[in-house]
Amino acid sequence: MGLEQALAQVDADIDAAVERLLELLRIPSISTDPAYKDDCDRAADWLVDDLTSLGFQASKRTTPGHPMVMGHAKGDGPHVMFYGHYDVQPVDPLSLWDTPPFEPALEDTPKGRVIRGRGASDDKGQLMTFVEACRAWKAVHGALPVKVSVFFEGEEESGSPSLVPFMKQNREELRADVALICDTGLFGEETPAIVTRLRGLLGEEVTITGPNKDLHSGMYGGIARNPIRVLAGIIASLHDASGRITVPGFYDGVAELPTDIAGQWGDLGFSEAEFLGEVGLGVPAGEDGRTGLEMIWSRPTCEVNGITGGYQGDGFKTVLPSVASAKISFRLVPGQDPHKLRESFRAYVQSQLPGDCTVSFQEHGASPAAEMSTDHPAFEKARAALSDEWPREAAFVGCGGSIPIAGYFKDILGMDAMLIGFGKDDDQIHSPNEKYDLSSFHKGIRSWVRVLDALSR
Amino acid sequence: MGLEQALAQVDADIDAAVERLLELLRIPSISTDPAYKDDCDRAADWLVDDLTSLGFQASKRTTPGHPMVMGHAKGDGPHVMFYGHYDVQPVDPLSLWDTPPFEPALEDTPKGRVIRGRGASDDKGQLMTFVEACRAWKAVHGALPVKVSVFFEGEEESGSPSLVPFMKQNREELRADVALICDTGLFGEETPAIVTRLRGLLGEEVTITGPNKDLHSGMYGGIARNPIRVLAGIIASLHDASGRITVPGFYDGVAELPTDIAGQWGDLGFSEAEFLGEVGLGVPAGEDGRTGLEMIWSRPTCEVNGITGGYQGDGFKTVLPSVASAKISFRLVPGQDPHKLRESFRAYVQSQLPGDCTVSFQEHGASPAAEMSTDHPAFEKARAALSDEWPREAAFVGCGGSIPIAGYFKDILGMDAMLIGFGKDDDQIHSPNEKYDLSSFHKGIRSWVRVLDALSR
Numbered sequence: 001m002g003l004e005q006a007l008a009q010v011d012a013d014i015d016a017a018v019e020r021l022l023e024l025l026r027i028p029s030i031s032t033d034p035a036y037k038d039d040c041d042r043a044a045d046w047l048v049d050d051l052t053s054l055g056f057q058a059s060k061r062t063t064p065g066h067p068m069v070m071g072h073a074k075g076d077g078p079h080v081m082f083y084g085h086y087d088v089q090p091v092d093p094l095s096l097w098d099t100p101p102f103e104p105a106l107e108d109t110p111k112g113r114v115i116r117g118r119g120a121s122d123d124k125g126q127l128m129t130f131v132e133a134c135r136a137w138k139a140v141h142g143a144l145p146v147k148v149s150v151f152f153e154g155e156e157e158s159g160s161p162s163l164v165p166f167m168k169q170n171r172e173e174l175r176a177d178v179a180l181i182c183d184t185g186l187f188g189e190e191t192p193a194i195v196t197r198l199r200g201l202l203g204e205e206v207t208i209t210g211p212n213k214d215l216h217s218g219m220y221g222g223i224a225r226n227p228i229r230v231l232a233g234i235i236a237s238l239h240d241a242s243g244r245i246t247v248p249g250f251y252d253g254v255a256e257l258p259t260d261i262a263g264q265w266g267d268l269g270f271s272e273a274e275f276l277g278e279v280g281l282g283v284p285a286g287e288d289g290r291t292g293l294e295m296i297w298s299r300p301t302c303e304v305n306g307i308t309g310g311y312q313g314d315g316f317k318t319v320l321p322s323v324a325s326a327k328i329s330f331r332l333v334p335g336q337d338p339h340k341l342r343e344s345f346r347a348y349v350q351s352q353l354p355g356d357c358t359v360s361f362q363e364h365g366a367s368p369a370a371e372m373s374t375d376h377p378a379f380e381k382a383r384a385a386l387s388d389e390w391p392r393e394a395a396f397v398g399c400g401g402s403i404p405i406a407g408y409f410k411d412i413l414g415m416d417a418m419l420i421g422f423g424k425d426d427d428q429i430h431s432p433n434e435k436y437d438l439s440s441f442h443k444g445i446r447s448w449v450r451v452l453d454a455l456s457r
Numbered sequence: 458m459g460l461e462q463a464l465a466q467v468d469a470d471i472d473a474a475v476e477r478l479l480e481l482l483r484i485p486s487i488s489t490d491p492a493y494k495d496d497c498d499r500a501a502d503w504l505v506d507d508l509t510s511l512g513f514q515a516s517k518r519t520t521p522g523h524p525m526v527m528g529h530a531k532g533d534g535p536h537v538m539f540y541g542h543y544d545v546q547p548v549d550p551l552s553l554w555d556t557p558p559f560e561p562a563l564e565d566t567p568k569g570r571v572i573r574g575r576g577a578s579d580d581k582g583q584l585m586t587f588v589e590a591c592r593a594w595k596a597v598h599g600a601l602p603v604k605v606s607v608f609f610e611g612e613e614e615s616g617s618p619s620l621v622p623f624m625k626q627n628r629e630e631l632r633a634d635v636a637l638i639c640d641t642g643l644f645g646e647e648t649p650a651i652v653t654r655l656r657g658l659l660g661e662e663v664t665i666t667g668p669n670k671d672l673h674s675g676m677y678g679g680i681a682r683n684p685i686r687v688l689a690g691i692i693a694s695l696h697d698a699s700g701r702i703t704v705p706g707f708y709d710g711v712a713e714l715p716t717d718i719a720g721q722w723g724d725l726g727f728s729e730a731e732f733l734g735e736v737g738l739g740v741p742a743g744e745d746g747r748t749g750l751e752m753i754w755s756r757p758t759c760e761v762n763g764i765t766g767g768y769q770g771d772g773f774k775t776v777l778p779s780v781a782s783a784k785i786s787f788r789l790v791p792g793q794d795p796h797k798l799r800e801s802f803r804a805y806v807q808s809q810l811p812g813d814c815t816v817s818f819q820e821h822g823a824s825p826a827a828e829m830s831t832d833h834p835a836f837e838k839a840r841a842a843l844s845d846e847w848p849r850e851a852a853f854v855g856c857g858g859s860i861p862i863a864g865y866f867k868d869i870l871g872m873d874a875m876l877i878g879f880g881k882d883d884d885q886i887h888s889p890n891e892k893y894d895l896s897s898f899h900k901g902i903r904s905w906v907r908v909l910d911a912l913s914r
Binding site: 032033034089090092093096157158159199201203205210211212213214215216217218219220221222223224225226228229231232233235236237239272275276279280281282283284285286287292295296299301303304305306307308309310311312313314315316317318319320321324326327329331354355356364365399400401402425428429430431432 | 616658673690739741743753756760768811822
């Protein structure tokens with residue numbers, strides 16, 4: 001009865017909920033670029049105001065980086081701590097956006113209505129599904145069915161430098177019975193998912209310096225060390241012919257997937273052809289002998305996220321550059337220690353350097369992989385609640401992305417975390433033309449209404 | 458007698474000559490960047506005006522690209538055709554310039570007085586040594602000692618797309634007894650040089666496309682093809698462990714250096730340690746078993762002049778990019794056909810492509826190497842004249858750079874070309890803080906006065 005009323009309230013209020021989300025999406029809270037510092041601050045203020053209007057005791061907490069937002073609502077029953085992030089990815093290349101990234105709008109597409117704009121899916125849209133679910137409960141019942149706290153970060157897209165210190169300094173305030181995280185996706189169009197396995201992330205920037213200035217490639221070409229060639233050689237050497245990563249010790253501690261999980265994943269009917277076809281590809285490019293789901297959920301990787309060196313403008317310049325650099329990241333799986341691997345990686349790069357060049361490193365975040373134990377009763381309650389809202393049964397799945405917060409809740413606070421999200425594979429997060437399906441937003445809000453209700457029982 | 462007067466006139470007029478050069482250097486005639494099209498035009502006009510003031514019949518000739526400047530002076534005796542270029546290299550990275558690149562000035566350095574600014578050496582300063590030599594002859598004698606024509610190009614730093622068509626369309630006007638080219642350097646501080654061997658150049662831009670848009674490296678990392686990794690692999694594969702280039706057929710037609718030339722070069726006392734030490738290096742990075750002079754003068758090379766892909770801003774972005782590209786150039790030696798090698802290179806890259814990616818190519822110039830025959834009597838006359846001006850005997854040397862015009866004079870017009878220049882290794886051409894020694898400029902002008910005199914005898 002209480003549930004049905006709250007669901008009806010969600011449906012009745014959906015247009016206003018979209019308007020609120022569009023307001024938040026208009027704030028260009030790009031955390032990795034210092035130019036948007038004030039905008040990150042503005043997004044945090046917006047959330048504090050909105051939470052306050054819902055009766056939360058809400059506040060903005062300063063950090064050395066972008067602020068955190070904390071909110072606590074009174075309530076009975078179990079205590080849940082909801083996490084989301086209000087910062088977004090950069091938007092370049094801007095030229096590939098069909099509409100301005102921070103002028104979000106509803107748009108009709110052949111696949112349905114979408115909310116278009118940077119952060120629509122990752123993570124402002126997802127974050128707001130939970131806030132709107134709270135609003136609906138509050139509107140109908142004047143209170144929430146369980147005790148709810150929220151914790152919003154503003155540095156998720158830039159390595160979360162302030163997160164661990166903040167969590168350690170605010171242990172008591174952050175502790176609850178279970179954490180809820182909304183930063184993942186559905187498994188397919190109709191199947192909701194609870195992520196129980198996340199990859200970690202190690203980010204490194206590698207800069208190779210050869211000559212002490214840019215040289216003329218006619219005068220020096222052939223005798224002088226070219227840092228682009230050195231960098232290319234190192235990158236090429238990071239994988240062997242079978243697709244395995246060559247950094248010594250990289251696979252130490254990496255276990256094979258347990259057969260029961262492998263079996264569950266096999267039952268999901270994942271289509272490599274369909275998954276890759278969406279982005280114009282067709283051939284799984286990972287390690288030989290691994291399934292597509294292993295490649296993205298349970299195997300570690302090494303990717304180059306950016307490379308730069310020499311002349312990059314129009315035309316041609318016969319320069320032999322002084323410097324070349326690359327941003328390289330590793331996705332990690334349970335058993336891998338990011339700090340140890342950073343050292344192994346750096347030692348490996350040093351070992352590959354030819355004469356007449358030097359290397360320097362800049363670190364960009366390190367977080368271990370996370371594996372949830374699904375023993376906590378909340379997992380089965382949430383799975384049943386999600387299954388009631390969506391056409392198909394909810395599944396326990398893996399996620400190739402890195403959501404370090406899940407591991408931190410466990411390691412720092414001893415809390416289990418349930419990762420429930422409503423994104424779709426074609427949301428183009430981190431890419432131009434990011435969107436969030438209106439159905440993801442609407443059914444996402446309804447899903448949280450159901451999950452909160454289920455947890456109260 | 459006539460010679461001494463002209464030399465004295467050079468000395469008397471040197472301050473005014475510097476002022477004229479500074480005026481030309483203030484025009485930012487960067488040919489590779491369309492934004493500077495009008496400036497290239499302005500530089501051509503400046504030269505036409507200056508030549509006209511010297512009594513040349515001078516004109517600006519339009520081409521599909523930047524204009525050519527032609528000038529003819531009346532005179533007796535042999536007919537020389539002088540070539541230089543008025544366009545300059547781009548200036549990035551601008552932040553590394555100590556003074557604005559197009560606000561040239563005289564500057565006192567521990568090694569003497571220099572003219573600082575983009576183009577000071579390459580090639581405006583060098584070009585003006587010849588113009589000023591003509592001015593001095595004219596001032597003293599009212600006429601030049603030989604028949605002089607000049608031919609200035611504005612696309613040398615951007616692949617000279619209009620040069621060959623222009624030379625073919627103006628064969629008669631361009632034909633003379635010998636060509637003079639001032640775009641090379643001294644051999645050491647005190648030894649003038651006539652270059653008799655130049656490398657050719659083949660420029661290619663290689664673009665690899667993987668997924669049809671930028672992807673999230675968490676979601677797709679491990680299963681999707683990464684074009685930066687593909688590009689790095691191709692670049693790394695272009696050389697084998699001994700430093701040889703792996704493109705099939707690349708060394709076809711490349712001959713070993715004749716023993717007499719190898720002997721002359723050996724006598725030059727070239728110090729690899731000194732040459733590389735100037736730019737912070739110490740280990741010759743070319744093919745195993747080759748001398749430093751071979752690496753820069755007589756062996757072909759492959760260099761990467763620029764590379765770009767993915768996120769390159771501050772911070773980190775876990776993107777798996779759709780596209781990566783590199784600007785790659787080959788320095789060629791006699792016996793190599795640039796057009797054939799372009800095809801071999803493209804076929805090689807295609808053969809190295811893994812699944813799920815495509816490559817596209819953009820061409821950036823192709824010119825063969827050139828080897829001068831020193832049989833023409835002008836070579837010995839010029840060598841003697843240069844030896845009179847400088848502390849040491851002039852040498853016949855090679856040059857690692859590509860000055861295609863020398864080959865074109867031979868191939869299109871059947872003319873020998875003498876490459877005489879006064880640049881120094883530390884002029885930082887194509888780099889920030891380019892300069893031309895005042896002594897190069899001053900003694901360069903005097904050198905041309907002597908060469909013109911010698912050729913008249």
